[in-house]
Amino acid sequence: MCAKIINYYACANSSKGFVNYLDDNINYLDRLFILKGGPATGKSTLMKRLGKEWYNRGFDVEYIHSPCDNSSVDGIILPTLGIGVVDGTFPHVVEPRAPGAIEEYINLGTAWDSKKLIPLKDDILKINKQIALCYESAYKLFSQALTVHDEWEKIYIANIDFNKMNEITQETINTIVGSNYQDKQAGVKNRFFGGATPKGSVDFVMDLTAHISNRYFIKGRPGSGKSTMLKRIAQSAKDRGFDVEIYHCGFDPDSLDMVIIRELSTAVFDSTSPHEYFPSKYTDRVIDIYSYAIKPGTDEEFKTQLEDITSRYKGIIREGTHYLSKAKDLNDDLENIYIDAIDYDIIDKINHDLKLKIDDYFFNMA
Structure with a gap:
């Protein structure tokens, strides 16, 4: 049987704020590698490469996508092996069950040259504050959209x-x-x-x-x-x-x-x-x-009211999405700051070591 890939999200930018079900999807794993390290450390790239490699070996792969960056993943799972690799940086809170025995932390932040980052501290803090404000605005708007959506629901609940x-x-x-x-x-x-x-x-x-x-x-x-x-x-x-x-x-x-x-x-x-x-x-x-x-004819009876609700709802959602897009652009600016301060030889070494750890675990299982 051919290997399968499935894609889903474990987190969401919702009307209730940022919602995280990551633990629910990794709490059965026997081995979990939790990646630490902020912008531009290549966490998503590392996970996608590992996923591709194990898929090519004939193993099913689950990609947990990021709702904050369409090109990134928050984690990968190799369900047959009981192994996962996830982004453990904020806001992806991961509750360890048995640190060392199940969970192992991989710190890509060791590749940073702090001497290059310290002079840029104020710029980094400013961008992080702007990103936080964008998400706050998006969640506030999505909450408003939910109130409008409730108006929509009431029409059909009554019929x-x-x-x-x-x-x-x-x-x-x-x-x-x-x-x-x-x-x-x-x-x-x-x-x-x-x-x-x-x-x-x-x-x-x-x-x-x-x-x-x-x-x-x-x-x-x-x-x-x-x-x-x-x-x-x-x-x-x-x-x-x-x-x-x-x-x-x-x-x-x-x-x-x-x-x-x-x-x-x-x-x-x-x-x-x-x-x-x-x-x-x-x-x-x-x-x-x-x-x-x-009730037959409900759409027609409430046509004008439904059109108004739909228009207001879509308008608020568009505005909320704008703030998510703005947050992504700001995060790109942040990554550009960090790129110049990263030693990618160290990143490559960390990636290689993690690959060997997963290989060793696999061969010990066999």
């Missing part, structure tokens, strides 16, 4: 037939889980399939579900019960011993956008804008909540 919604949810659970059962404790991983980035909304829905046999595309509107349906499906699978990947909404982490049950080769996801997709496999199925459980 939904909850009995029909319960009915279609239970039918879906019966179809997916049925009488299947596994005599084990279910594993749960909380993640994001996408979210707000400096380049706007990005998602990996099709990537994550590419090898899934049974895909359910949920169509509906805000407030039509998509997230509630997903929560019930996830709980049912967990109760029956199946491992579950729970993908939260990058905008509102309290809501769910997708559930994957790989042991049943099943994915159920919210397939509406900004992550709208359509069936492409003969086994794909659509669950049209709007047609099934929403």
Whole structure:
């Protein structure tokens, strides 16, 4: 069987601020290398190179992408080996379970020449302050957008037939889980399939579900019960011993956008804008909540009000995205300062040593 690559996010720039589920995705690993060191130390480049190398060796690789930089990753996982390498710098807080036995810190900051950086201290502090203010502004705007989104939801909540919604949810659970059962404790991983980035909304829905046999595309509107349906499906699978990947909404982490049950080769996801997709496999199925459980004519009855809400919501999201993009530009300025103070021979030595440590661990396992 060919090796697989999957891409997802463990963190999000959301309406609730910066949300971090990194621990949830690495707490089962037997070996974890935590990279320390700030801008321009090549953490992302190192991880991507390691991922490519092990993929070429025939091993599955998980890339945990950065919501703050579209070209960077926050970590890689080699699930078959139980090994991970993650960015352990702020805001990626990693709680070690057994330092030295499981976690090992790799400090790329030893490659800095502090003599070159000390004279630039004020510039560095100024840029860091500006970056923090950009994120603060973005999160404040996303919070405002959530308030507008609540107006959107109220329209459909007031026009939904909850009995029909319960009915279609239970039918879906019966179809997916049925009488299947596994005599084990279910594993749960909380993640994001996408979210707000400096380049706007990005998602990996099709990537994550590419090898899934049974895909359910949920169509509906805000407030039509998509997230509630997903929560019930996830709980049912967990109760029956199946491992579950729970993908939260990058905008509102309290809501769910997708559930994957790989042991049943099943994915159920919210397939509406900004992550709208359509069936492409003969086994794909659509669950049209709007047609099934929403009062007919709701879109038409509230057309003017919905257009106003949509316009306001998109405008605020655009403004918030602008601040994420500005933060990325400022971080690029910061990296340019640090590049001139880094000894890349030291970085290459650290990279080589880490590669050997992973190789040694692998050969000791074999």
